[in-house]
Amino acid sequence: MANIVQFENVGLRYGTGPETLVDVSFALTAGGFYFLTGASGAGKTSLLKLLYLAQRPTRGIIRLFGEDAVTLPRARLPGFRRRIGVVLQDFRLIPHLSAADNIALPLRVSGVPEADIETPVREMLAWVGLADRANSRPATLSGGEQQRVAIARAVIGRPEVLVADEPTGNVDPTMAARLIHLFDGLNRLGTTVVVATHDMGLLSGVDGAHLMRIEGGRVLDPTGSLRHPPGRLA
Numbered sequence: 001m002a003n004i005v006q007f008e009n010v011g012l013r014y015g016t017g018p019e020t021l022v023d024v025s026f027a028l029t030a031g032g033f034y035f036l037t038g039a040s041g042a043g044k045t046s047l048l049k050l051l052y053l054a055q056r057p058t059r060g061i062i063r064l065f066g067e068d069a070v071t072l073p074r075a076r077l078p079g080f081r082r083r084i085g086v087v088l089q090d091f092r093l094i095p096h097l098s099a100a101d102n103i104a105l106p107l108r109v110s111g112v113p114e115a116d117i118e119t120p121v122r123e124m125l126a127w128v129g130l131a132d133r134a135n136s137r138p139a140t141l142s143g144g145e146q147q148r149v150a151i152a153r154a155v156i157g158r159p160e161v162l163v164a165d166e167p168t169g170n171v172d173p174t175m176a177a178r179l180i181h182l183f184d185g186l187n188r189l190g191t192t193v194v195v196a197t198h199d200m201g202l203l204s205g206v207d208g209a210h211l212m213r214i215e216g217g218r219v220l221d222p223t224g225s226l227r228h229p230p231g232r233l234a
């Protein structure tokens with residue numbers, strides 16, 4: 001399988017401080033499921049920001065979809081970003097829009113005709129189990145429901161990579177397992193999934209997921225340890 005993401009000796013420094021990410025090298029295979037774990041402050045969010053092109057590295061090489069993402073001309077960034085779905089812990093839903101309109105947003109931004117929006121939005125709502133909450137505004141939804149709207153919004157554009165930063169941080173264990181089940185289903189359809197989490201319990205929810213650990217800005221096991229059977233680190 002081809003590498004969909006490749007980092008080579010990547011460093012990231014905020015301002016004049018020490019490097020937050022140090023010599024980070026790893027490759028993600030297309031179609032893989034990866035958990036990124038590490039203590040608070042280890043650099044998980046920073047690494048994901050590089051991955052979803054919200055931040056440029058201070059040094060090193062990042063290749064995405066076989067192309068150099070660091071020197072990518074600005075004009076090509078939106079096209080690249082559309083190929084990456086992002087789910088964040090704090091949902092980032094638009095408060096005055098309904099669940100359906102939040103989910104429809106990426107399609108509207110990309111100029112998809114209105115006639116072609118209703119069906120995929122309805123399918124997404126059903127997929128995340130919120131068919132009956134289409135017209136609800138975020139404030140009237142529970143944390144788990146809001147997170148499912150955010151997941152539907154992240155994947156409605158059929159991204160090749162889904163990046164999730166602590167997606168289960170604000171939900172109870174039952175809902176966390178349900179969210180991981182959604183990610184697993186997406187992964188089975190071919191999407192490469194990267195989930196940063198403190199919650200090692202989530203790992204048992206995905207058979208064959210890779211585990212990447214980050215400590216003090218360094219990735220400890222760049223190839224990821226394959227878990228097999230579930231519940232045990234190989």
Ligand SMILES: Nc1ncnc2c1ncn2[C@@H]1O[C@H](COP(=O)(O)OP(=O)(O)OP(=O)(O)O)[C@@H](O)[C@H]1O
Nearest residue numbers: 014015020038039040041042043044045046047198
């Ligand atoms: N925009 C920024 N400017 C300066 N320093 C930052 C910035 N963002 C993160 N940092 C610092 O970089 C380090 C790594 O932060 P990061 O958020 O990547 O870690 P994390 O592993 O995701 O932590 P958590 O699990 O608590 O979210 C921390 O020391 C943090 O203070």
